[in-house]
Amino acid sequence: MTTKKYPKGGEFLVKETKPQDIFIPEEFSEEQIMIKETCRDFLEKEVAPLLDEIDNKKDGLMVELLGKAGELGLLGIAIPEKYEGFGQDMNTSMLSTEIMGTYSSFAVAFAAHAGISTLPILYYGTETQKSKYLPKLASGEYKGAYCLTEPGAGSDASSCKSKVILDKDSKHYILNGQKMWITNAGFADVFTVFAKIDDDKNLSAFIVEKTFNGISLGLEEPKMGIKGSSTCMIFFEDCKIPVENLLGERGDGFRIALNVLNNGRLKLAAAVLGAGKNVITNTITYANERVQFGKSISNFGAIKAKMGQQCIRLFAIESAIYRCSNDIHNNITELMAAGMSKEDALIHAQKEFAAESAILKVASSEALDYVVDEGVQIYGGMGYSSEAPMERAYRDSRINRIFEGTNEINRMLVVDFLMKKAFKNELPLLVASQAVAKELMSIPDFGEIDESLFVRENKLVANFKKAALLVSGAAAQKFMQKLGTEQEILMGISDIIADCYLSDSVLLRVERLIELKGEGNCKEQIAMAEVFIYDAADRIHKNAKDALNSFAEGDELRMMLLGIKRFTKHSGLNSKDKRRLIADKLIEENKHCF
Amino acid sequence: MTTKKYPKGGEFLVKETKPQDIFIPEEFSEEQIMIKETCRDFLEKEVAPLLDEIDNKKDGLMVELLGKAGELGLLGIAIPEKYEGFGQDMNTSMLSTEIMGTYSSFAVAFAAHAGISTLPILYYGTETQKSKYLPKLASGEYKGAYCLTEPGAGSDASSCKSKVILDKDSKHYILNGQKMWITNAGFADVFTVFAKIDDDKNLSAFIVEKTFNGISLGLEEPKMGIKGSSTCMIFFEDCKIPVENLLGERGDGFRIALNVLNNGRLKLAAAVLGAGKNVITNTITYANERVQFGKSISNFGAIKAKMGQQCIRLFAIESAIYRCSNDIHNNITELMAAGMSKEDALIHAQKEFAAESAILKVASSEALDYVVDEGVQIYGGMGYSSEAPMERAYRDSRINRIFEGTNEINRMLVVDFLMKKAFKNELPLLVASQAVAKELMSIPDFGEIDESLFVRENKLVANFKKAALLVSGAAAQKFMQKLGTEQEILMGISDIIADCYLSDSVLLRVERLIELKGEGNCKEQIAMAEVFIYDAADRIHKNAKDALNSFAEGDELRMMLLGIKRFTKHSGLNSKDKRRLIADKLIEENKHCF
Ligand SMILES: Cc1cc2nc3c(=O)[nH]c(=O)nc-3n(C[C@H](O)[C@H](O)[C@H](O)COP(=O)(O)OP(=O)(O)OC[C@H]3O[C@@H](n4cnc5c(N)ncnc54)[C@H](O)[C@@H]3O)c2cc1C
Ligand SMILES: Cc1cc2nc3c(=O)[nH]c(=O)nc-3n(C[C@H](O)[C@H](O)[C@H](O)COP(=O)(O)OP(=O)(O)OC[C@H]3O[C@@H](n4cnc5c(N)ncnc54)[C@H](O)[C@@H]3O)c2cc1C
Structure with missing residues (x-):
């Protein structure tokens, strides 16, 4: 066995990660930013002015746009140079997907082409198949489905x-x-x-x-x-x-289809992130402009709370998206160093992080639905009008919870992927949940609460994982192979695990950011992490309680409920003021700015 | 002072109501059911077959449909016979609004005409104005805006x-x-x-x-x-x-506009209820029909949970809608008996229940958005297609949170209406919240939990109201006149109050129903009340905690948080099995059936 250097899939649930070990979007290189800007320029010049024509399916327009993207190399970002692609790594490809996600009709056409249609050939094609199809798919001469x-x-x-x-x-x-x-x-x-x-x-x-x-x-x-x-x-x-x-x-088809979807789900999350940022920018611009009762509606607490929350949800998924993407990137590097071909390494690494990708598919699509819903609400009557951008954003967003596997299927997959890893001894879930069960018997640590930055949050996130292990361990023990028929419980467990991953990621990101920029320059980001974790504690508590109430009984139930209470106990946060802090920054910048 | 016989507005928060004192939709008279069937027949014959034409704004079609409704007397249900209307009471008018709410484009045209456009003339018109306009508005010769x-x-x-x-x-x-x-x-x-x-x-x-x-x-x-x-x-x-x-x-205009909206909000809730029931019927029909993995998708726990929850939310708002409508009806009777004109009595009674109407406007529009959202999700890809009914239902629903006062405005109005009643000594809020503050100091009653039917729920609902009084009392004391600028707190308080009203109403309804039908015939309704209250406890806890954390401190905060915990403490419920029970009934009936 070689010594493992990089995190493996699912390990977030049982191991502590250091801020230095994750990648955060604030660390993109100049070259990556340049590619991002190329994507952005293309969109603003070619796509943004034609949104109505695109949605009216103007003859030949989408084909033309994909062609132009191809000319700029944007369809071949992930395709090796050998096949006339851009040969960029996972993080860059994710970043470009994020930007290309801004305008959804085009984004979906782009993703279907450059993602799920092209990748099967890249991953599984013979040399002949690759040479024949990839260059034409990269250039946009061929469009894929x-x-x-x-x-x-x-x-x-x-x-x-x-x-x-x-x-x-x-x-x-x-x-x-x-x-x-x-x-x-x-x-x-x-x-x-x-x-x-x-x-x-x-x-x-x-x-x-x-x-x-x-x-x-x-x-x-x-x-x-x-x-x-x-x-x-x-x-x-x-x-x-x-x-x-x-x-x-x-x-091999089903395996191919599924492995490609591992990539597709993570890419969907990135695209959704791009769309969401654009919605927030539109929202704040409108809220600053629209005056009622003698002031901009962005001044109202009810509106600040919504805008703050929009940012928090995107910030959390963004933290996890780029953490996951970089973990995959590192895994690829490692596998290739061990002699694996690039394509096989891609498949393997993406499969390794299949649970995280499914978590992100669900979390991001639901975050975007939240963001657009509040966007519509903040626009008031104009939110319902096709003449303002929210109406389209609201309709466009709704597909993301349906395709690339419905969110129900993906929720179940999260648990399934992790359990399978545990069974294959790739992930010590059993040991970890036994440790939690033991801790339940011990006397809780009522030590003074340390209020210094993130001490509380770090402890909480560690506890969240214990809650996840407690509930999933108990459910697995109770239902054994029949757990699959208890879908409601699976959904609950999946949501708890997702909250663990997102809380962990948002916290690590902000810790890393503070290392880079200093605490004074990260006030809003700190607030976002704090609120996210504060709310996550309550969500986890509710999900865990509902699950336990539905299968445990008597003393065992009481003990586990006490455990959950302990693991989600938060000393309190003024989330109103934190959201206002975030909103005030938005108001000042008049655009999404985190 | 006369002895008051019937409940007054806002009293639900400080008084206990008996099941015998509310009206439940299972008690509609034969005549009312006949009117309901007339509405239903009209819709199924004239409107349902033309939904696409209607939405394509086929020339003259909506005018024609309103005309036909007028011929049947459906536009004049609430207009006195003197003005060639049908002269029906509040409950009947609500019931017909519910049915007419089924198909939303038509429903909105209908409500704008028969509700907010006609009522100002009915309520405030001179005799000449009424004789001139009401008959033509009732017959549909004139359409109103x-x-x-x-x-x-x-x-x-x-x-x-x-x-x-x-x-x-x-x-x-x-x-x-x-x-x-x-x-x-x-x-x-x-x-x-x-x-x-x-x-x-x-x-x-x-x-x-x-x-x-x-x-x-x-x-x-x-x-x-x-x-x-x-x-x-x-x-x-x-x-x-x-x-x-x-x-x-x-x-007088603003007063007229607002008083008419008191009616409009309650009517909106009824219309939304009608739309929601139709969505549930479509959902279960599809879920029974659609087979994946070798079975109807209605068999999957994840789908049952959604369908169960759709029913629970509609059942709760329905309980409160007809309770409120009948309370208004009784108030009208009382006021007229005391010599008030019918029109003035209508205005007064509706104003009396303005808080309840605002609660219902918010709760129903958000329930419908939930119902259509899960409807889309259960349809999967077909939920996104304009060829199946969910796509339209999803788009149509979204307006309800915006018009007749946005839900933010209505949330603030709920608190505002109640506080005003308190200031005018019409509602003993202050006394009640002082009593709660005193109770906080007392040693909680740790008596054995009585598990017989609804004992727990009755205690809980009483406690929910204490939670509402605790938080609103503390906030009012802290901010005084400045409470208006703390909108986030107002929103939270409003949601707690809404949960009190809905929990109270759903529980009373089921108690009343058991009196009428016997416990054995109300299994699903009992389950709906139980789950609603179980979840409401957690919602109230979260809302209260967030509010308190954002303005209280130190010992006072700790004491209040303990109080909230006590007031929302639930001994546990297997909500999974309860939702399955509800869903199984739906599956059997293959339509909305509660
Ligand atoms: C399809 C449709 C049909 C309609 N039909 C009619 C009709 O027949 N007759 C009619 O008169 N009107 C009608 N309306 C108008 C409707 O009543 C208004 O759209 C609604 O009152 C909201 O006003 P607005 O659109 O100006 O939003 P705004 O008032 O600009 O609100 C924008 C956002 O700011 C929030 N906001 C505003 N003020 C505050 C505050 N003080 N505190 C906190 N938040 C605040 C709102 O909640 C909302 O989120 C209709 C609207 C639509 C879309
Ligand atoms: C706009 C659009 C674009 C698309 N693009 C493509 C494409 O390019 N290529 C392609 O191959 N496909 C594509 N799809 C198809 C998409 O992937 C499917 O719609 C999706 O996988 C869901 O399948 P379904 O629509 O048959 O829903 P169903 O599978 O019938 O699901 C209906 C409901 O049942 C639930 N359900 C199903 N099985 C279970 C279970 N075992 N347990 C619990 N719940 C369950 C689902 O979660 C859903 O809520 C697209 C779909 C749409 C709408």
């Missing part, structure tokens, strides 16, 4: 009915079936299609070109939002696919 | 700039100004317009006919939802209004 979902197979993706048989000539596969909800379908040139060969139990993956025969499209699906993004059914009728277009091995 | 909001005057409605001067002939007023966001503007014949005469500080109200000169309309406002409802700016340029069309006294 990812075709997994079917009318009868959504969350249960492996139940796809699309079927492939080998042609008599043995040179082609013949594909029959239909795919639904396919982003970019209307104009894509290359489709990654998942279907079963013969009567296989498992899916296989295929690279299908639009020019192959037997492909037809349904009408554009009318949708609540991201109206500029193309979504259609695709019908395959005796579609002939050259055998060399099988992607990966026969039966 | 309510014109208060202006570009610069939304929440701050009294800051309207629209101005009226007396014409030289002294026979006309001349109106100049513009109104914004006016529902039904596109086709209304009669406008209730609020504007200031000369340099008055206060608004006056006018009945303006479309045929008067100088009225022009802006374009239809493109909106997030309720797209079939007409919303335009209205411009008045030297619009001549006969002097006899002044409504009420000069300077």
Whole structure:
């Protein structure tokens, strides 16, 4: 065994991380900032002025925009230079995804193309497949689509009915079936299609070109939002696919689909972050401008509380997003140093952090829904009007809790991924939860509360993890293999774990930031961490209590409830004043500024 | 002083009500049910088949539908028979509003017409005005609009700039100004317009006919939802209004506007209830039908939890809506028995319950947003598609938190109304909160917990009110007149009070229901009350804690926090199983059934 240098997936739950060991977005290099600015310039110049045209699906516009992004290299940021990409690392690719996430219809088209459609080929393609497709996908000459979902197979993706048989000539596969909800379908040139060969139990993956025969499209699906993004059914009728277009091995399809989604979820979180920051900027601009009762509505406490909270939620997910991205980056480096190919390292590292990615998919999509909802509310009547930006933001946001795995599925995956790691002895969950159970019996430490900066918060975050271990340990022991049918409990546990990860990350980030900038320059960030953790304590308490009340009894229940109370005990915070502090900074800057 | 027979507004906070003293929707008379069925038949026959046409604003369609509703008498349910209305009481009018609320674009047009546009004339009109306008408004020959909001005057409605001067002939007023966001503007014949005469500080109200000169309309406002409802700016340029069309006294306008909104808010709650029930029916139908992983998704615990919670939230607001409506009804009866005119009695009784109406406006609009949000989520990808009903429901719902006073304004009004009653010695808030403060010093009663039905819940609800009194009393004492600037605290207090009212109402309803039907026939309703109160305890705890932490300190804070803990202490509930019980009933009935 080699000595492990970098954090592994799920370890946040059982280990303490040092601020120096995480990456924070305030540390991006000049080169990374330059790429970010390129993305931003492109968006402001090419996309922002055309939001209505995009959503009205102006003929050829999205294709043109993707083409322009391709020319600037923005479609190939994660593609190796060898295939005419930009060859950038995970963090840079996340940063560009964040910026490209600003305007959602375009963002979804971009992500479907550069993410889930291109990556299967990058990760699993043969050298020939890669040389053939990646340069054209990177340049935007080809547009991509990812075709997994079917009318009868959504969350249960492996139940796809699309079927492939080998042609008599043995040179082609013949594909029959239909795919639904396919982003970019209307104009894509290359489709990654998942279907079963013969009567296989498992899916296989295929690279299908639009020019192959037997492909037809349904009408554009009318949708609540991201109206500029193309979504259609695709019908395959005796579609002939050259055998060399099988992607990966026969039966590998579901694994490919899922591994690509590990990346997709984290990228979704980054895109959502970008969208959210833009919403906050619009919100504060409007709140500063709009006068009622003789003052800007940004002056009202009720409005400050909302704006403060919008920032807190984005700040927390942002902290975790870049921590996770950099942990993956480090893992890749490590795996490659140990001799693994870059592609395999990517797959492995992303899988390693699958739980964190699922947490972030859920947390970010729900944070954005909160941010847009309050955005609408702060705009008042104008929030409901299509002539102001909130109305679109509200509709666009809602998709994120549905695709890339619904949030219910992702919540269950969080627990599932972690439990699997525990079973494989990759994560000492059992030992850790036994230690917590033992601690429950001990006399609590009623030592004086140290009020110096973050002492309380550090203790709390450590305790949050104990709460997570306590509830999940007890539930696992009680239900064993049947835990899967107790979904309500799983959801609760998943939310507790998410709060652990976010609290941990936001705290580490601010500690790191203070090291870099000094405490005096981080007042608002400190406040954000404090409020987030203060509220997280109550959320965890509630989730834990509900879960325990629903399966434990008698003395055992009482003891565990006491434990949870102890682990979420907070000495109190004036969250009103903290939110005002954050809002006041926003008001001053008149834009999102954290 | 006469002996008071019926509950007064705000009393729920300081008095115990008996189940026999409230009205529950299970007690509607046969005649009321018949009217309900008439509304339902009309909707299913005339409106439901045309939802797309309505939202596409098919020329003349909304006018035609309102006309048909008028022919059936549905526009005049609350108008006295003398003016060719149906002369029904408050409860019946609420019930019909609930049903008419099912399809939101139509519902909003209906409510704007039959509610806020017609009522000012009914309540404040002279005999001549009433005879002239009410019959035509009741029959639908005239359509009405309510014109208060202006570009610069939304929440701050009294800051309207629209101005009226007396014409030289002294026979006309001349109106100049513009109104914004006016529902039904596109086709209304009669406008209730609020504007200031000369340099008055206060608004006056006018009945303006479309045929008067100088009225022009802006374009239809493109909106997030309720797209079939007409919303335009209205411009008045030297619009001549006969002097006899002044409504009420000069300077009475703001009072008229506000009193009409007291009714409007409660009606909004009823309409939202109707919309919500329809959403639940669609949700369960879909969840029973949609199969993933080999079973109907309604079988999954995660989905049951959502559906159970959808029902719980609607059940709670429904309990409070009809309790409030009947309390108003009783008040009207009492006032009329004491010699007041029916119209004055209506105004007074509705004002008496202004706090409850504001609570219900907020609680119902937020319940509906929850219900539609989970509806979308349960539909998965189909929830995002305009081809299934959830997408529209989601967009339509969002307006309810904005109009009839934003939810921020209404939250503040709740506290304001109650405090004013206290100052006027109409409500013994001060005495009650002093009693609570005293109780804090006493040794808590650690008696055995009685687990028989609702003993715990009754104690809890009584305690919730103490929590409300504790926090509001302490805040009032601390900030005195400056409490208004501590909006975050006001919002928290308002939410606690709302939870008191809803908990009280849902519990009383189920107790009453058990009296009528027997415990064995109310299993799901019992579960709904239990879960609502269990969760309310935690919400109240959180709201109270946040408020107290933001203004109290030291020993006083510690003592109050202990008090809050005591007042929200719950012995525990398996809310998972309770929600499953509720959901299982839904699954069986395949429609909303409570
Ligand atoms: C705009 C849009 C773009 C899309 N783009 C693509 C694309 O490019 N490529 C692609 O392949 N797909 C795409 N999808 C499909 C998307 O991934 C699916 O909609 C999603 O996976 C959910 O599947 P479903 O819609 O069939 O919902 P269902 O799976 O039917 O889910 C319905 C509800 O049941 C719940 N549920 C399902 N199973 C369980 C369970 N076991 N336990 C608990 N709850 C459960 C879900 O959480 C949800 O609440 C897109 C969808 C949309 C709307
Ligand atoms: C579809 C639609 C239909 C409508 N129909 C009608 C109609 O028929 N007739 C009519 O007269 N009006 C109508 N309205 C107007 C509606 O009543 C107003 O939009 C609403 O009162 C809010 O006013 P506003 O939009 O100006 O928001 P603003 O008052 O500008 O409010 C913006 C934000 O500031 C907050 N805010 C404002 N003041 C304060 C304060 N003092 N403290 C704390 N927060 C504050 C609000 O809560 C909100 O979050 C309609 C509006 C819409 C969108």
